[in-house]
Amino acid sequence: MGDKYKFIVNPNAGLGKCINKWEIAEKIINEYSIDYAVDFTSGPFQAEDLVIKAVNEGFNKIISVSGDGVLNEITNGLMKVPEEKRKTVSLGVLPFGTGNDYNTVLGFPWNPKNAIVHLMEKSATSPVSIGKMKVVDTGLEKYFINVLDVGISSIVGHAANLGEGSFVKGPRKYTYLALKKLLMVKQIKANIRLDEKEFLPIKLMMVTIGTGKCNGGGMFCCVDAHPQHDRFNVFITKSVNKLQTLIGIGRIKDGKHKTMKGTLFTYAKKVEIKTEKPIAFQFDGEVYIPPKYPQSSVGTHMITEIIPQALKVIYNTEHKSMNWLNQEELLKGKLPPLEEKRDWTHKKYRKWLELN
Incomplete structure (x- = not known):
């Protein structure tokens, strides 16, 4: 059985620009012929209930289309899902909000077209701590x-x-x-x-x-x-x-x-x-x-x-300023270095994400 994507969109995010970016992104999504559905939030904390409903309906790829606020609501909703079911779900981001801070570690471009291409073609999943x-x-x-x-x-x-x-x-x-x-x-x-x-x-x-x-x-x-x-x-x-x-x-x-x-x-x-x-x-x-x-x-x-390894997220495998460990390394108990030396600084990469 293939992946089922649920996109949870806050149309008012990013000073109201999120809905326009989503319309561009959805055209690109349709080129990939994936199994997906969309929910739009209409008020605070609604995404928490939407994600619980989505998981119960069998969606295993939950994509937050907004800024950090809706991502936070989805996180709290997922933590209300039983652990065994939660382990089957991966959480991703289309960074169409204002701050998009957590996306800095996930590494998806802010441009709608590029964000979808990276999400569909250049991504992997990993457990993360919260x-x-x-x-x-x-x-x-x-x-x-x-x-x-x-x-x-x-x-x-x-x-x-x-x-x-x-x-x-x-x-x-x-x-x-x-x-x-x-x-x-x-x-x-x-x-x-x-x-x-x-x-x-x-x-x-x-x-x-x-x-x-x-x-x-x-x-x-x-x-x-x-x-x-x-x-x-x-x-x-x-x-x-x-x-x-x-x-x-x-x-x-x-x-x-x-x-x-x-x-x-x-x-x-x-x-x-x-x-x-x-x-x-x-x-x-x-x-x-x-x-x-x-x-x-x-x-x-x-x-x-x-809480170590509480959720699974989707990240960009071409991240330029930090290293993500693969599943084999994590299973062996390896932890990433707390201080990394990369060619790109985090500030430089974040700026690149904003412009691309």
């Missing part, structure tokens, strides 16, 4: 496939969702909003623990925890993360002022912030954060900002843990 987060004092539990961030980057994401800075096009909008919101944000006293180590007191401006490399429209906070690894890449601002943060934004965009003063760049399977008051956080486009959201969601105690 994160599970829980706000202990409110009971909120969610999964994320890319990056969870706490602090200023969450406020930036919320502003982007509300349409602020809409005159700035593409991923540059996130940089503009980061500079704007930096003037408003204050450090929060917090304690953070990595795995089973002692709690570390910090003045929290930003913490990012990722299996993917970038968030916020191309900010390479977790530049050494790899989806096939069993540890998060973690970036923590321990004690940085606003000027240092301002300078750091440029370094983060280049992925050159690993030795930045007042920060910690490390790896962990579990991250626990306690803050003196509720703090903003987001993961893959889903944002929680106090006091915007009720106390049933936002709290002061968060635990994040990695």
Whole structure:
């Protein structure tokens, strides 16, 4: 029995351009004579139910046609599917949103025609790790496939969702909003623990925890993360002022912030954060900002843990800035290197994806 594709499309993604890109892409899809169907989302969190329905109907290739938000919904929907059935499903992306951050590790071009050609002809599947987060004092539990961030980057994401800075096009909008919101944000006293180590007191401006490399429209906070690894890449601002943060934004965009003063760049399977008051956080486009959201969601105690090989994804076999291990290597227990040396930097390759 052949593959059955379900494309889940958010027509409003990418400032409303997703639907036009999808119409171009579907013409190319029809040239391949594959077995497929399409669902269009009409509101938040609908993709979660759509993917569960699709899996129960026998679709084994689920393609998110949007940005990171719908991909996040699909991820959480798949984690509600029984494990044995989930193992038969592969998750792919057509990056027709605004940020398209997780696609940076999957490696599909943003151009609709090229994206389909790579998806159909130059792709493979692999198990990947995802994160599970829980706000202990409110009971909120969610999964994320890319990056969870706490602090200023969450406020930036919320502003982007509300349409602020809409005159700035593409991923540059996130940089503009980061500079704007930096003037408003204050450090929060917090304690953070990595795995089973002692709690570390910090003045929290930003913490990012990722299996993917970038968030916020191309900010390479977790530049050494790899989806096939069993540890998060973690970036923590321990004690940085606003000027240092301002300078750091440029370094983060280049992925050159690993030795930045007042920060910690490390790896962990579990991250626990306690803050003196509720703090903003987001993961893959889903944002929680106090006091915007009720106390049933936002709290002061968060635990994040990695779940190795939780899902299967579809990736570009011609990825130019990172190596993916093959199935045989994974079965032998091999893990990818946390720091890779390739001819292409991640920033250069992401730019290539945007233009191609």
